Amino acid sequence: MIVKANQPLQRDRSTALGPAPAGPRPERAAPEVSFIICTRNRVAVLDACIKSVQAACRAHAGFAAELVVVDNxxxxxxxxxxxxxxxxxxxxxxxxxxxxxxxxAARNAGLRRARGRVLVFVDDDCAVHRDYLRxxxxHYASGEQWLIRGGRVELGDPRDLPFTIKRSWARERLTPDVHPGGFVLGCNMTMHRDVAARIGxxxxxFGAGGPLRSAEDTDYLVRAMLLGIAVEYVPDMTIFHHHGRRDRKAIEKLHRDYSLGNGGLCLKHVRHAPWLLRHFYWAARGAFRELAGGPAFDRE
Structure with a gap:
């Protein structure tokens, strides 16, 4: 059973989420968890993602869940x-x-429709481990709710290059000494509904399809930190990422998008989070090094 989050110390801003909306089946109680999946022109891979979530729900049937899928x-x-x-x-x-x-925009549409007390963002090219809900x-029964929590992201297809994954076995908290990008990946990001209401x-x-093309998840983490909300990575809650990037050209585009998003992130938050400038420098330096033939990925 999930324990309700404690009341935050500060009042929410005008961008806060409202109360959970009534679902299409009002006779049902609000679920414990809402899986929010955003998709665009990926019907071929979307089925596998949805089936994996349904399988995880069946494997842990006592934990009431719902799926909210946003067609962008x-x-x-x-x-x-x-x-x-x-x-x-x-x-x-x-x-x-x-x-x-x-x-x-798609994530926000999902937030507006989700009814669960815990919100789980999963990308449409990911598959959820059968034990994910367990x-x-x-983790959410531990009593500490006031945080964003992300889980392990494995490579879903060995033919894909090892990017946009996180395989660390260490449970850890984000600090200003660590670049927030990739600490918790947006394809496997969870939070209590009250946390989302506090951040907005x-x-x-930001994000794919937006002017800055990436970093909507990183921006969310920075906003959480500035509000005193913890960001935690746990080495379970596993998903498998089938991202499909298999050549240098795809990785170069990824780096360009990340660089644009990280630049926008610095400009937005530099006044209240000047430590981002240091991380932006090292991220840009690492990207240039990789494109020049250096280390291709985080070997963690």
């Missing part, structure tokens, strides 16, 4: 497929249409 303006068969899944799903399933482009419940919605200038 897809032009393929995504809308039809989501309607079909919703009609047959034994787990509460809410398809959401968000035509405004951008991952941050691990999640254990994602900044829609």
């Amino acid at each position: 303006g897809s032009s393929d068969r995504t809308a039809e497929r989501l309607a079909s899944i919703a009609a047959a799903s034994e787990i509460p399933f809410t398809p959401v249409c968000e035509p405004r482009p951008g991952l941050a 691990d999640l419940e254990r 919605y994602f900044d829609e200038r």
Whole structure:
């Protein structure tokens, strides 16, 4: 059972989330957890992601869960497929249409519709480990709720290059001495609903499809830290990331997007988080080194 988060020390801003909305089945109590999946033109991989979440829910059936899947303006068969899944799903399933482009806008649409007390963000190219909910419940039953918590991200396909993963076996907390980017990955990020209400919605200038193309998750972590909210990585709560990047060209684009997002992050927060400048320098230096043929990834 999840313990309710303690009241924050400061009042929330105007961007706070409202109370959990009534779902399509109002006779059901609000679920313990909401999986929020954002997708755009990836119907081929979306099925595997949804099936993995459903399998995790069946494996831990006593822990009530729902799926909220946000279609971010897809032009393929995504809308039809989501309607079909919703009609047959034994787990509460809410398809959401968000035509405004951008991952941050899609995440916000998911936040507005999610009813769970714990919110779990999973990317559409990821598969959730069968024991994910068991691990999640254990961590959130510990009594400490006032934090953002992220889990292990394994490579889903050995043909993909080892980027956008995190394999550390150490449980750790984010500090200003560590660059927030990649400490907790947005493809496997969880928080109590009260934490999301305290931080507010994602900044829609950041993230894939937005003007700054990345870092909507990193911006969220920085905002959490500035509010005194802890950010924790745990070496379980595992997902498998099938990101599909297999050549230098794909990684170069990834670095360009990250550099733009990190630059915007520094400009936004430098007044209250000047330590970001140091991390931006080292991140840029590391990116140039990798593109010049140096270390290709974090071997942690």
